[in-house]
Amino acid sequence: MKRIALENLLKWKESANRKPLILNGARQVGKTWLLREFAKTAYQKEAYIVCRKNELVKQVFARDFDIKRILRDLRALSKVDITPGDTLIILDEVQDVPEAIEALKYFYEQAPEYHIAVAGSLLGISLHQGVSFPVGKVDELDIFPMNFMEFLDAIGEQNTADLIAKRDFASIAPLHEKCVDLLRQYYYVGGMPEAVKQYAETGALQSVREIQKSILRGYEQDFSKHAPKDQVAKIKLVWKSVPSQLFKENKKFIYGALRKGARATQYAEAIEWLVDSGLLYKVSRVSKPALPLSIYEELNIFKLYALDVGLLGAMANTDSSQILIKSDLIAEFNGGLAEQFILQQMKSKQIDPIYYHSTDDSRLELDFLIQSEGRLLPIEVKSGESVRSNSLSTLLQNTPGLQAIRYSMRPYKEQASLTNVPLYAA
Template identity: 30%
Template sequence: MDAAFRRKAYQKMLEWKRLDNGSSALLIEGARRVGKSYIAERFAKNEYKSYILIDFAKAPQTIHSLFETEGENLDNLFAVLSAYYKVRLYKRNSVIIFDEVQQCPKARQLIKYLVADGRYDYIETGSLITLKRNIKDIVIPSEEEHIRMYPLDFEEFLWALGDEVTYPLVREHFEKRKPLGQALHRNVMKLFRQYMLIGGMPQVVEAFVETHDYEAADRIKRRILKLYRDDISKFAEGYESKVYAIFDDIPGQLSKKEKKYKLSSISKKARMREYEDAFVWLAEAMIVSPCLNATDPTVGLKLSEEYTTQKLYMADTGLLVTLAFQDDSYMDNELYRDILLDKINVNEGMLTENVVAQMIKAAGHELFFYSRSDKNNRTNNMEIDFLIKRGRKISPVEVKSSAYRKHSSLDKFMDKFDSRLGEKFILYGKDYMEKDGVIHYPLYMAGLL
């Protein structure tokens, strides 16, 4: 595979092919432009004798209709597909890709019978897969193995830069719990700041690798953001104005000290029940990553989640950088200059918390935080940025600037729940250290927690 597009999802796809051996279809979910179609076709080229790629966003109506009219005559279905796409199919050595399958629900419903037929393998890709309008009037097949695909993580970003050495070294120091040393840490932080600004959308990373030009990368990001806005107007029909309002307000919400999403910033009369569908739409599109308040981490994160209190992170931090200054030109975007010069202030702090959320999510954790507000005694107030499950224990994770002096919320949280907690972590801009029972990791190790 080309270094620029080497993805960890490929290994999961190999495992699916080997273990399931035709007994399921593989469904790759992810946001638009995250690389689903590319990896599906690359996998098909590398691992099969032949393949057919049906892009349902572009396929003519005659192809769409096939999956309604020929569902009971698979011989004819395969014959027509083979002739139309000019591809010979080989039993147990060909794969058919249903790209943007949400745009042809009948094709997805047919998966049950295609898998049972057993002649070929099937890979589906799509976004907004579970949105009601995309599954209306069809039976969801149980013969699907799901993979969620996210923007490139930091290690994949380094692979794209042609760097195969740095991250294994970072992982080794993480596992051995020892500092990297000043020179190496400084170098990794420089690369990590690039990752924060560029993000992990493949087209953006490719533009940066080819040009090393942040402005060129920013132009691609603006196109992706426009695509997302176009999707909102097309697929969030009836409540698109609410989706726009939430989406555009994300940078403003994250720039505040308390990053919980407050609908009052949109309208004083706004209520969650009126905006619930809009939040769900953005999460289903995988454009954002909601982080829910776990009100009682001792009984489990999922069991105590409170949907009405949430933080909303962009799924890709690079897109957040551009979204924050979407009305200005690249030259007016102060974040690029400040991050590259390592001048993190309050506003740029939103990027460090967002990139940690992005890395934790890509590592397989669901996003939760803890917040307690006591109007009668403000000293009882506390907020923990993230809670992650490690084994049977819950670990609190705080994101701090390099110059932080204390962690009062973490101290209060440990006093309240200590006997049921696992290790306690602070992620910050400095090298590894352990102090007062709290493990301090550099930000770029967030994906290893």
């Protein structure tokens, strides 16, 4: 399947300032496939080594950081004659060998002509647990689930994807209902590569849901295997609460929804573990919709989103008919799916940081706020065709020159200070 990240990997290879590469991302988002596909298409040779439960790899990096010796040992382990420029060295599941991460510094300083990339399912956790991270000596690339454009390409809708990519809204207009239907399919299937592959090949909805459930079980097993023992129960509570927190009118994360009397100090570490593992996205509130957004960030008030819209539906046990067939779903459910989708699309485009804004009395609520080309960009998300919004109208009236985007199920339309973009064109 086509992945946009391959283009970023090619840019990394050709960069004059190339450094050893760290691929970040949750389990099952396709990191290993991406690196191996990249090696197959862009290099003559691949030296692929799995670090997990590999004592020989641990011995290679535990001894010292003599890069000449390490390269010799990697040649022996991979059975590949590693040479500069035409060989990609891949260290997979590298979180099991922290010294290998530290060694990247010495690859950069002593052997920059060698191309090396590492990946790990819980690498974000490892990097927050005392690993000597080679600051300034590595490049990093975040890998996310397949976005809507990649999904369209995978299921044979390349022409539709091309029209959306070109922003050819005049040609898209007659296909509006079709695009809405395709978006509903993505809401159900999501972007986990295994689920997308199954759907593209068979269209089997129950098989897709079984794959999603299997992935979720794998994540929950990771809680018990890798999280601090005193945090496992709290992590599970936070994890299971995400659908109910997101499918309500006020999507702000409420600790009291976990259990009566729950406080931030009790669950902060559990939440950060899930965020560091790549399983949840945390969007903080800003107290004021003004630049720079970071100085108005309220770290104790936030919304939590799932890794993937398809997994979110599986977590909530939604029936396929609820999502794929037009029905009178409750507004909060539809709204939660739409917000999750827009956040995922922004993440896949490496848009960061992302905030939201609301007042304590809820008179003003902005779903997302980002900084774009030095300007403040408010983003409103509407799940259907009803787009009335007093909050956004008030903000635009009170802030001359401000431009905003509204995503909804309505066709594309430009207005003086507001552009309506169909959700499927996000």
